[in-house]
Structures are given as C-alpha cells and as structure tokens.
Amino acid sequence: MSLHLYGVIRWPVAGLTPGAAANFGTGIGSPPRPVDAIVHQDLAALASRVHPGEVGTSNVRVLRRDMKAHADVLNRIVAAGKIGAILPFQFGVVVPSEAAVAERVLGGARARALRERLERLEGAVELKLRATYLEDVVLREVVAEQPQLAAAGAGSSRSRGGSYQSKIETGRRVAAAIRAKRALDAQRLLAALKPVAREIRAGRAGSDMTVLSASFLVGRGAIDRFDRALEQIHARERTRLKLDCVGPLPPFSFTDLTL
Amino acid sequence: MVAQAEQQNERQGQGHAVADELMADPIVRREPYVMQDPLMDDLPARRDSQIRRAPQGSGLYDVLDLILDKGIVIDAFVRVSLVGIELLTVDLRVVIASVDTYLRYAEGVEKLQVYERSRAMKLQDMVKGSTKSMAKEGAKGIGEAITGQDDDEDEGGSKKNDEEGEENEGVVGSLAKGVRNVVARGVGSLVGSLTGGGDEDDDEGGDGGERKQQPQRRRTQRASGGAHNGRGGGGGGGRSTGRTAGGARRPNRPTRARRK
Numbered sequence: 321m322s323l324h325l326y327g328v329i330r331w332p333v334a335g336l337t338p339g340a341a342a343n344f345g346t347g348i349g350s351p352p353r354p355v356d357a358i359v360h361q362d363l364a365a366l367a368s369r370v371h372p373g374e375v376g377t378s379n380v381r382v383l384r385r386d387m388k389a390h391a392d393v394l395n396r397i398v399a400a401g402k403i404g405a406i407l408p409f410q411f412g413v414v415v416p417s418e419a420a421v422a423e424r425v426l427g428g429a430r431a432r433a434l435r436e437r438l439e440r441l442e443g444a445v446e447l448k449l450r451a452t453y454l455e456d457v458v459l460r461e462v463v464a465e466q467p468q469l470a471a472a473g474a475g476s477s478r479s480r481g482g483s484y485q486s487k488i489e490t491g492r493r494v495a496a497a498i499r500a501k502r503a504l505d506a507q508r509l510l511a512a513l514k515p516v517a518r519e520i521r522a523g524r525a526g527s528d529m530t531v532l533s534a535s536f537l538v539g540r541g542a543i544d545r546f547d548r549a550l551e552q553i554h555a556r557e558r559t560r561l562k563l564d565c566v567g568p569l570p571p572f573s574f575t576d577l578t579l
Numbered sequence: 580m581v582a583q584a585e586q587q588n589e590r591q592g593q594g595h596a597v598a599d600e601l602m603a604d605p606i607v608r609r610e611p612y613v614m615q616d617p618l619m620d621d622l623p624a625r626r627d628s629q630i631r632r633a634p635q636g637s638g639l640y641d642v643l644d645l646i647l648d649k650g651i652v653i654d655a656f657v658r659v660s661l662v663g664i665e666l667l668t669v670d671l672r673v674v675i676a677s678v679d680t681y682l683r684y685a686e687g688v689e690k691l692q693v694y695e696r697s698r699a700m701k702l703q704d705m706v707k708g709s710t711k712s713m714a715k716e717g718a719k720g721i722g723e724a725i726t727g728q729d730d731d732e733d734e735g736g737s738k739k740n741d742e743e744g745e746e747n748e749g750v751v752g753s754l755a756k757g758v759r760n761v762v763a764r765g766v767g768s769l770v771g772s773l774t775g776g777g778d779e780d781d782d783e784g785g786d787g788g789e790r791k792q793q794p795q796r797r798r799t800q801r802a803s804g805g806a807h808n809g810r811g812g813g814g815g816g817g818r819s820t821g822r823t824a825g826g827a828r829r830p831n832r833p834t835r836a837r838r839k
Contacts, residue, residue, distance in 0.1 A: 328651065384639060391642045395634045410650035424653060447631065448641070459687045470688050491681025494688055523644075528680060550630040565631040566641045572649035579653045 323367040323421065324348055324414050326355060326393045327570065328407040328434050331364040335402070338364070347393045348386035355393050358418055360426040363434055366393070366406075367421065370414060387411050394570040398445055401540065405441045407434065407577065408570040430579050437577060444518055444539050445568035447546060451509055451531040453498075457560040458529070462497045469494055498528055505561070506532045512553055516546045521573045531561065535573035543568065 326347060336343050338357045346352035347368035357364040390411045397403055415421055426434065463470040469490060502525070509532050510520065519537040526533060538546050554563050634642060 325651075387643070387646060388639050391639070391646055392635070395642075399633070399635060408646075408650040410648070410652050411646040413651070413653055415653070446645075448645070456687065456691075459684065460691055463688055463691050470691060487685040488678060488681045490688065491683070491685040494684035495681060498684075547631055554630055563630050566634050567631055569634055569642065569645065570650075572642075572645040575650055577651045579651060 322370045322414050322416055323358070323418065324370045324390075324412075325409045325421075325425070326366040326368070326390060327397070327409055328426070328438070329357070329364050329366065329397075329403050330405070330435075330438055331357065331359050331362055333403055344393060345396055346389070348389045350382070350385070352389060358421045358426075360422040361431065363426045363431060365421050365425050366397075367415075398568050398570050404443055405438045406570050407437055407441070407575050408572050425579060433577060433579075437575060441537070441571050441574060443541070444537050444571060444574075445543070446571045446573055447517075447536045447538050447543070447565055447567035448534075448569060448573075449513075449536065449550075449563065449565045450533050451505075452527075452562045452564075453502075453529045453531060454560055454562060455529055458498060458501065459494070461501070461560070462494055466493075466497060469497070495528065502528075502531050509553065510534070513546070513549055516542055516549045519574055537571060537574045538567075540568070 324347065326344075336357070338359055343357065344355035344366055347355045349368065349370060353368040353370070355366055355368045358367050394406065394408050397406055415424060424430075506522075510522065513536060514520065517536040517538050520534055521537075522532065522534040524533070525531070536546065550563060550565060553561075557563075
C-alpha cells in the first residue's frame with residue numbers, strides 16, 4: 321500500500337515504539353489515517369497509508385484539508401518538543417511500499433545525508449518573518465525625502481493635459497524610491513536578527529510593500545532572544561512597519577534535500 | 580525583567596497544563612496542545628509572544644509556500660500531480676509593478692501634499708489669526724480639506740492618522756487581494772479556494788485591527804473606484820480622478836473619516 325511521507329527523524333525516540341497508537345496522530349485522508357514511524361537502522365520515516373490516487377486530487381477542498389493535515393502532523397511534533405530534529409517532506413511525496421522506504425528513502429548514501437542534516441538541525445526550529453510597510457507612512461517618508469515628487473503629483477492633478485501620463489511618471493519614481501528604501505530596511509532588519517539566528521534564508525518579496533520575507537533557523541533555547549529582538553524592532557518601527565512572525569515551524573527552508 | 584515577569588503572569592492566567600521542559604520558558608510556553616485530530620483545526624491563532632504566533636490553528640496560507648516549495652523531495656518518484664499547485668508558489672511571489680500601482684502612489688503622494696499644506700495653513704491661522712492662506716489655492720478643495728481636518732481634530736489628531744493609515748492599508752490590502760484573485764482565475768481559482776477565500780487566512784496573521792478594516796476596505800473600494808477596477812478601468816479611473824481633482828473625490832475622504 322502506498323505511503324504518504326511526512327518527515328525523517330532519528331530513531332529511537334525515548335518513549336515511542338513503532339506501531340503504538342497516537343504516536344504522531346493522524347495525517348491526510350478521509351477519514352484521516354494514523355501516522356507511524358517506519359524504521360530503518362537509526363532513522364525513521366513518518367508515514368501514513370494512502371489509496372493510490374487519493375493524493376493529488378483536483379478537488380480543492382480535499383487538497384486543502386490534506387495540506388493542512390500534513391502541516392499539522394509536523395507542527396504537532398515541533399510543538400511537543402520531544403523530538404530533537406525532524407526533516408520535513410514537501411507535501412505530496414508518496415512511495416509505493418514500506419520496502420521502498422528502506423530502499424529509496426532511508427537507505428544507502430541517503431542515510432549519510434539525512435544524518436548530517438539531522439545533526440545540523442538538531443534542537444532548531446524555523447521562524448518565518450514577514451515585514452511590510454504601512455503604505456501611507458512610507459509614502460510620507462518618500463515625500464519628506466524627495467519633496468519634488470509631491471510637487472509633481474500635485475501639479476499633475478491640476479492640469480488637464482497629460483495629467484494621466486505625469487501621474488504614472490510620478491508613481492514610477494515613487495515606486496523606485498520605495499524600492500531603495502526597502503533594500504535599506506531589509507538590510508537593517510537582517511542585521512538586527514542575524515546575531516540571534518543560526519541561519520537565515522531570505523525569500524523574494526511578494527509585493528512592493530513587503531520589506532522582508534525570510535526564514536530564520538533558531539535554536540529552541542534561543543527563541544526567547546529572537547522574540548526579544550523582534551520586540552525591540554517592533555518598538556522602534558511600529559509606526560512604519562508591520563511585523564508578522566510564525567513559528568516554531570519544522571525547518572522546511574533549511575532541509576535542502578533531494579533524495 | 581519586570582516586564583517579562585508580568586508577561587509570564589499574564590500567560591499563566593491562560594492555564595497551560597502541559598508539562599514539558601520547554602514550558603518553563605514563558606515565551607515558548609503556548610496554548611495547551613490537545614488536538615490529535617487534524618480536522619479539529621478551528622483554534623484561533625494564538626500569540627506566543629507579542630509578535631510571533633504559533634502555526635497551529637493558523638491559516639494554511641502561512642505554511643503553504645513551505646509545504647509546497649520546501650522540504651525533502653524524492654527524485655525517483657515524481658511528486659503526485661497537484662493540479663496547478665506548482666503555479667501557486669510562483670503566484671505568491673509575483674511582484675506587483677503595474678500602472679495601477681503607479682497611479683495609486685501618485686494619488687497617495689498627492690493627497691499627502693494637500694493635507695500637509697492644509698495642516699500647515701491651519702496652524703498658521705491659529706498662530707496669526709489670519710485667513711489669507713485660504714485664498715492661496717483653489718478655495719473649495721482646501722476648504723473642504725480643512726473642514727475634514729477640523730472634524731478629525733475634534734476626535735483627536737492621532738486618531739486621524741490611524742484612520743488614514745487604516746484606509747490606505749485597506750486599499751493596499753484589497754489591491755493585493757485583487758491581484759491574487761486575478762492570478763487565481765488563471766489557475767482555476769485555486770489560490771482563493773486553497774487559502775479559504777483569502778480574507779480569513781490572510782488576516783489571521785495581522786492585528787485584530789485588520790479585521791475591523793474590512794468594512795472600511797469595501798467602502799474605500801466603492802468610493803474611489805480608481806486603481807483597482809481592472810486594466811481598462813484603471814486607465815479610465817485615473818483620468819476621471821485627474822479631472823475632478825479638488826472636487827468630487829477629495830471631499831469623500833474627510834466624509835469617510837467623519838463617519839468612522
């Protein structure tokens with residue numbers, strides 16, 4: 321029977337035996353199937369059974385439910401804090417049998433890579449941060465720094481001819497000013513958080529107003545320090561920046577593994 | 580240190596029952612995690628600290644790009660085909676650089692100019708007791724701006740800034756959503772459906788204040804009608820705004836602020 325994979329952990333874990341009910345809760349499927357550890361030497365893959373064709377449906381509601389289940393299995397493990405490190409799978413990785421887990425997932429040269437990753441990520445979690453501008457504030461800043469932009473904007477609204485074009489030109493220049501500001505602010509945020517994180521992965525911003533979209537690898541013992549650093553940033557920047565941080569998460573962004 | 584102890588006392592009031600070495604740390608200690616059934620996912624998003632919130636009970640949107648784009652994959656096994664899902668992660672990173680955005684910036688900057696000037700003139704009036712500043716620009720537009728200013732200053736100057744901020748955030752938020760929806764239509768509305776219609780999941784991460792903005796957001800959309808009416812509308816909207824500058828459009832803003 322096919323197995324949907326959730327993550328790889330070291331084995332054994334104190335207090336857990338394979339096959340014991342409610343070790344890892346339930347995962348994807350309807351009804352949700354129990355998640356269990358498939359052990360091979362000193363590693364284990366967390367998996368639940370799926371009927372062929374059950375994953376990868378185009379039914380959005382089912383997809384949504386299953387993706388949430390996948391995330392929840394992993395988040396539960398991180399929240400419980402009993403397992404030192406877990407390497408999460410991307411959603412939707414399915415193998416045809418338990419034997420395949422030993423052959424294609426946990427065995428051979430892969431075991432070495434998995435152990436190395438598990439060691440590197442031991443005791444650490446991912447914190448995902450997004451910082452966005454408050455638009456009216458940043459526009460005010462841009463105008464304060466480049467007053468000619470406001471004059472241009474105001475001027476264009478009064479004249480009939482070419483008002484549309486000059487608006488666009490003004491807007492384009494404002495956008496460029498915001499872009500420059502973003503780079504500076506992103507740099508400052510990263511500099512402030514670098515001392516409290518093991519690793520950082522900065523993603524691409526989703527919009528003009530997104531200053532930073534980044535993931536931080538933080539040791540569990542250092543989450544407190546990270547929170548305080550965030551609060552300091554918040555205290556300083558709350559009039560102009562909105563901070564949104566989610567975590568602790570399984571270290572998706574720091575796994576970097578194709579088996 | 581005192582502040583932290585106070586925070587700790589606050590959180591203890593929430594009744595955390597799980598015994599765990601992590602629980603000693605007030606920042607990490609979180610809501611009692613009892614759920615074994617992933618279908619029971621209606622927990623409200625809780626805040627572990629002032630800024631950070633736990634992923635359990637949060638919307639799918641938070642982790643969507645992680646579970647679809649990151650994590651282990653196995654080369655030998657082609658990932659099950661998730662209809663249009665691969666596009667989703669690209670969509671989430673689309674940078675919005677469009678005429679609509681430029682128009683919005685230009686108008687935002689223009690509004691700032693008017694308010695800065697009118698605020699300066701009001702101060703002048705108070706200090707010098709003169710009304711000559713009224714005659715400087717088109718009296719109608721400035722007069723209405725100052726009238727709006729008056730009302731808001733009765734309510735408190737800082738509150739006005741919040742309202743402006745909220746309204747503009749609303750426009751930004753709705754524009755961003757508008758783009759996401761447009762993109763979503765291109766992949767069969769998967770984006771909107773997967774994130775639960777956008778509104779709930781997107782806003783779960785924000786302050787409570789964001790939810791309050793939703794009614795305002797819609798008002799803003801209807802009234803201004805400019806930047807986010809689609810491509811053709813964007814052009815037309817921009818033009819008409821220019822023509823009626825100082826007239827129909829600007830008085831709407833003070834009115835909206837007053838209504839709040």
